[in-house]
Amino acid sequence: MSDPHAVTREINRSHMQVSDEVAIQITNMNKWYGAFHVLRDINVTVNRGERIVICGPSGSGKSTLIRCINRLEEHQQGKIIVDGIELTNDLKNIDKVRSEVGMVFQHFNLFPHLTILENCTLAPIWVRKVPKKEAEATAMHFLEKVKIPEQALKYPGQLSGGQQQRVAIARSLCMKPRIMLFDEPTSALDPEMIKEVLDTMIELAEEGMTMLCVTHEMGFAQAVANRVIFMDQGQIVEQNEPKEFFNNPQSDRTKLFLSQILGH
Amino acid sequence: MSDLHAHSARYVRDSMLPPEAPPALESGAIKWLRENLFSGLLNSILTVLGLLTIAYLLKLALPWFLHGVWNANSLGECRQVIAANWGEGAHGACWAMIRERWNQFLFGFYPSSEYWRPILALLLLFLALAPVLFDEMSKKLMGAVAVVGVLVLWLSAYNGQWLPVGILVIIAGVTAFVGSRGRHWPQNLMWFSLVFPALAFWLLWGGTIWLPVMVMAGFIVGGIALRIATPMIGLMPALAFAVLAAFFWWYFAAGPATDALAAMSGRNQPFWLRRVNSDEFGGFVLAFTIGLSGIAISLPMGIVLALGRQSDMLLVKALCVGFIEFIRGVPLITLLFTASLLLNYFLPPGTNFDIILRVIIMVTLFSAAYIAEVIRGGLAALPRGQYEAADALGLDYWKAQRLIVMPQALKISIPGIVSSFIGLFKDTTLVVFVALLDPLKGITDAVRASIQWKGIYWEPYIFVGAIFFIICFSMSRYSMFLENKLKREHR
Numbered sequence: 114m115s116d117p118h119a120v121t122r123e124i125n126r127s128h129m130q131v132s133d134e135v136a137i138q139i140t141n142m143n144k145w146y147g148a149f150h151v152l153r154d155i156n157v158t159v160n161r162g163e164r165i166v167i168c169g170p171s172g173s174g175k176s177t178l179i180r181c182i183n184r185l186e187e188h189q190q191g192k193i194i195v196d197g198i199e200l201t202n203d204l205k206n207i208d209k210v211r212s213e214v215g216m217v218f219q220h221f222n223l224f225p226h227l228t229i230l231e232n233c234t235l236a237p238i239w240v241r242k243v244p245k246k247e248a249e250a251t252a253m254h255f256l257e258k259v260k261i262p263e264q265a266l267k268y269p270g271q272l273s274g275g276q277q278q279r280v281a282i283a284r285s286l287c288m289k290p291r292i293m294l295f296d297e298p299t300s301a302l303d304p305e306m307i308k309e310v311l312d313t314m315i316e317l318a319e320e321g322m323t324m325l326c327v328t329h330e331m332g333f334a335q336a337v338a339n340r341v342i343f344m345d346q347g348q349i350v351e352q353n354e355p356k357e358f359f360n361n362p363q364s365d366r367t368k369l370f371l372s373q374i375l376g377h
Numbered sequence: 378m379s380d381l382h383a384h385s386a387r388y389v390r391d392s393m394l395p396p397e398a399p400p401a402l403e404s405g406a407i408k409w410l411r412e413n414l415f416s417g418l419l420n421s422i423l424t425v426l427g428l429l430t431i432a433y434l435l436k437l438a439l440p441w442f443l444h445g446v447w448n449a450n451s452l453g454e455c456r457q458v459i460a461a462n463w464g465e466g467a468h469g470a471c472w473a474m475i476r477e478r479w480n481q482f483l484f485g486f487y488p489s490s491e492y493w494r495p496i497l498a499l500l501l502l503f504l505a506l507a508p509v510l511f512d513e514m515s516k517k518l519m520g521a522v523a524v525v526g527v528l529v530l531w532l533s534a535y536n537g538q539w540l541p542v543g544i545l546v547i548i549a550g551v552t553a554f555v556g557s558r559g560r561h562w563p564q565n566l567m568w569f570s571l572v573f574p575a576l577a578f579w580l581l582w583g584g585t586i587w588l589p590v591m592v593m594a595g596f597i598v599g600g601i602a603l604r605i606a607t608p609m610i611g612l613m614p615a616l617a618f619a620v621l622a623a624f625f626w627w628y629f630a631a632g633p634a635t636d637a638l639a640a641m642s643g644r645n646q647p648f649w650l651r652r653v654n655s656d657e658f659g660g661f662v663l664a665f666t667i668g669l670s671g672i673a674i675s676l677p678m679g680i681v682l683a684l685g686r687q688s689d690m691l692l693v694k695a696l697c698v699g700f701i702e703f704i705r706g707v708p709l710i711t712l713l714f715t716a717s718l719l720l721n722y723f724l725p726p727g728t729n730f731d732i733i734l735r736v737i738i739m740v741t742l743f744s745a746a747y748i749a750e751v752i753r754g755g756l757a758a759l760p761r762g763q764y765e766a767a768d769a770l771g772l773d774y775w776k777a778q779r780l781i782v783m784p785q786a787l788k789i790s791i792p793g794i795v796s797s798f799i800g801l802f803k804d805t806t807l808v809v810f811v812a813l814l815d816p817l818k819g820i821t822d823a824v825r826a827s828i829q830w831k832g833i834y835w836e837p838y839i840f841v842g843a844i845f846f847i848i849c850f851s852m853s854r855y856s857m858f859l860e861n862k863l864k865r866e867h868r
Contacts, residue, residue: 185765204773212771222766226784226863235780236770288770 120315120336128321131339134161135194136292136323137182142191144174144181151177153347155191161291164324166334166355169344170370175327178344179294182325183214196291212240215285219297221277223269229256229280230265233287241288248287255283259313275306279313286317293317295326329374335359343367444469447476451829474833475840478824482841485659485814491583491651493533495662497544498580500529502669504548505573508566510855574673581658581666583650585639591631599623655733659814661844666733668802671740675801676794678741679748680787684778686753697749704746710810712739717811736808744801751793755786788863795856799849816841 137159144152152174159165167175180186181193184200184207193200195210224232233252237243243251256262259279261272269277278298285293295314299307311333318324318337328334334341334355341358343351343366351358351367359375362368414424444463449455455471463469475482484492503525575589602622606615642648658666685697704712716735724730759782767777787794806817814820821837824830 183769185768208771208773211769214769216766216769218762218766218769220760220762222760222762224763224766224781224785226788236772239776239780240771284770 120311120332122315124315124336125319128319129162129164129339130321131160131162135159136161136163136196137325138192138194139182140192142181142188142193144177144186144188144190151347152181152188155349157342157349159292159323159325161323162321163340164318164322164338165326165340165342166338167325167327167342167344168329168331168334168370168374169350173344174347175344176296179296179325179327182292182294183211183216185216208240212236212288213291215288215290215293217278217281217285217293217295217298219300221269221274221281221301223277223281223284225269228266228268229261229272232269232280233284236284237287252283252287255286256280258286258316259283260309273306274302275309278302278306278310282310282313282317292323292325295324295328297327297329299328299330331359331375343370345370441468441470445472446470447472449473450477452831452833453829470836470839471833472836474824474830474836478830479840481824482660482816482820482837482844484662485820486657487653487659487662488651488657491653494580494583494650494653496529496532498577499665500525500544500548501569501573501576501580502665504566505570508570574670579650581653581662582655583652585635585642586648586650587635587638587642591635591638592627594634595623595626595631598626655731656813658733660816660820663733663808663813664802664805664816667737667740667805667808670737671744671801671805672798674737674741675744675748675797678745679752679794680783682745682749683752683756686749687756701746701749704743705750709740709743709804709807712743713807713811715739732811732813736811736813740801740804743804744797747797747800748794751790751797752786754793755788755790756782758789759785788860791856791860791863795852799852802849802852803845816844 135158137157139155139157142152142155143150155178167178169175177186181188181200182195188200196213198206198210200207200210223229224235227235230249230252233256234245234248237248237251238245253262253265256265259282261276261279261283264272264276264280269280272280282298298314299310302310307330311330314324314326314333315337326333326338338355340352341355342349343358343362343364345366351362351364353363358367359371362371415421440463444459444467446455446458446469449458449471450473452471452474455469455473459467459469480489480492484495487495503522507522572593575593579586579589599619599622603615603619606618609615610618639648682697682701685693686701688694688697713736716739717732720730720735763781763785764777767781772780806815809815809818814823817838821841824837825833
């Protein structure tokens with residue numbers, strides 16, 4: 114297996130514990146775009162502390178699935194319960210879930226008209242009503258964690274892609290979320306920047322964060338994930354712990370996908 | 378590599394050759410001429426032709442400008458002076474007309490004893506604009522303030538009315554004091570920007586001071602209602618309650634309160650100013666009143682319309698689209714005629730709805746429709762990811778609009794918005810069709826109707842055009858300043 118971003122360092126697993134408490138429960142969820150059936154009968158339960166990697170060919174619905182979890186996309190059938198709150202059309206519930214669930218996007222989506230620090234303090238100040246001073250202290254703490262405190266007063270356009278993605282992670286963390294969603298966080302990055310972002314994500318996992326991550330970084334999946342979900346054509350085809358998943362895939366589609374993604 | 382020096386390497390150059398000047402043909406003015414004016418045969422011919430055209434036009438127009446006469450009492454006198462100085466048949470401008478009548482171009486038929494009021498309003502306008510337009514003091518802003526000061530001084534001295542000068546001195550003192558104490562100079566004057574509309578209304582139209590005060594009090598009533606109700610019933614219902622409270626105040630309480638207070642204070646200074654009717658307004662006082670009110674109200678209205686047009690709520694969307702398309706589909710003059718003629722048929726008999734107010738409403742609606750479309754363009758240019766990121770952080774619709782979407786969309790729309798403003802300001806000359814004395818035609822016709830200046834043609838239009846140009850060009854420069862500033866900040 115020749116993975117350019119294979120994780121070589123030792124992972125500290127002391128805090129990586131999966132509890133019995135359910136963080137996200139998705140039952141019989143279906144979603145359509147118009148007449149197109151994007152997600153079919155999705156059933157997933159995520160316990161607190163789990164680190165789940167979702168993979169699959171493009172168009173398989175993996176991004177749509179995690180975007181349903183904070184209702185950037187609406188589902189038409191079934192139930193999604195996040196942190197005990199069911200996602201319905203109730204806007205209050207949606208905003209509550211969104212402030213508890215952090216999300217990192219493929220294209221960072223930083224706010225270009227605000228400085229890095231302002232990007233990080235905006236939501237805590239306006240949603241959580243944290244005093245400005247305190248929000249700034251928190252923001253600096255997380256910026257230090259993602260190792261770019263010195264960029265705090267710059268604008269996003271002045272940073273490299275990898276730095277921007279780390280800011281995006283810090284921005285989510287400033288809301289003190291209990292769950293983090295990653296939607297292909299490294300797909301828009303140059304190869305040399307992927308590692309810095311993955312390192313940040315690994316550190317997050319080491320602290321016991323519940324994570325759902327859509328990614329093609331199989332090295333990351335092997336090192337950090339406790340479960341890998343493989344999706345194709347809107348269905349969950351197979352899910353297993355990483356070792357079993359990579360070494361002993363069950364379905365033909367999984368085998369085909371793995372051979373394509375790993376066998377350069 | 379670092380230890381490679383003269384001792385270890387066989388030869389290292391230690392004195393550098395001085396840089397040579399680039400060849401004469403490739404530098405300075407000659408290069409610029411070659412590249413920009415004479416880069417090929419065709420371009421050379423075009424350059425020569427262009428220069429000849431300019432020279433020809435100058436030859437025609439320049440003598441007319443240079444022969445201009447400033448001291449005369451009538452057009453006939455002007456012509457005599459020109460004939461005497463430059464020979465029979467010479468052409469020349471008769472600027473004496475402007476010298477004689479420029480007060481009319483600026484103030485229309487505003488009573489001359491009250492000229493200090495529009496002057497003061499103009500002066501205060503700049504003070505009110507400073508916190509809106511600039512967020513920090515700069516040398517240029519200081520220069521602009523100085524220019525305005527000199528202008529006011531001169532206007533006042535010319536009319537022998539010194540009250541604005543006194544107030545100018547007080548304001549200059551206060552600003553100098555405030556400016557020396559904190560670096561937030563223009564910003565901490567924001568309260569004045571909010572009070573200014575009422576103050577300007579009172580200065581321009583006169584009457585009792587209590588009317589604008591009571592109207593302003595409506596906003597305070599609304600604000601208090603909002604503050605009390607928000608913790609009890611939540612923001613949106615509280616907002617509706619506040620609007621209702623302010624409305625009730627204006628409809629029921631403001632009138633009697635004004636009358637009572639006015640009866641108490643009577644016609645004593647400083648509570649009373651001589652009333653000036655709308656038909657006495659004219660010239661640039663009128664253009665400024667209509668133009669600036671229109672600009673100030675149409676921007677927020679345009680934002681609301683643009684958001685409404687994007688709304689998911691069908692009724693809101695349909696109303697906004699209908700309004701925008703209707704307004705953009707009819708000429709402004711139609712709306713002005715509606716304001717001056719048709720509206721009277723629909724209003725209950727006996728109501729006298731001020732004509733300038735009616736015109737301001739129509740001009741505002743007209744401009745708001747265009748601005749809404751300009752802002753919609755800005756909204757469309759924002760990537761979806763910005764909305765998603767705002768959503769994902771848990772910001773609600775209004776916070777996302779205010780903090781994330783609008784700052785970016787408005788920045789993109791600045792050139793379009795300012796174009797609309799410039800258009801609006803120039804369109805104020807159309808009020809001549811509803812019998813208001815705009816500077817371009819209304820006043821010019823009035824001047825030309827007099828026996829002294831009958832037959833004068835170019836001069837008034839050039840004068841009015843020049844003032845319009847200065848104002849519109851300033852707006853355009855401000856827009857570029859703002860764009861550059863934001864570009865520098867956001868990169």
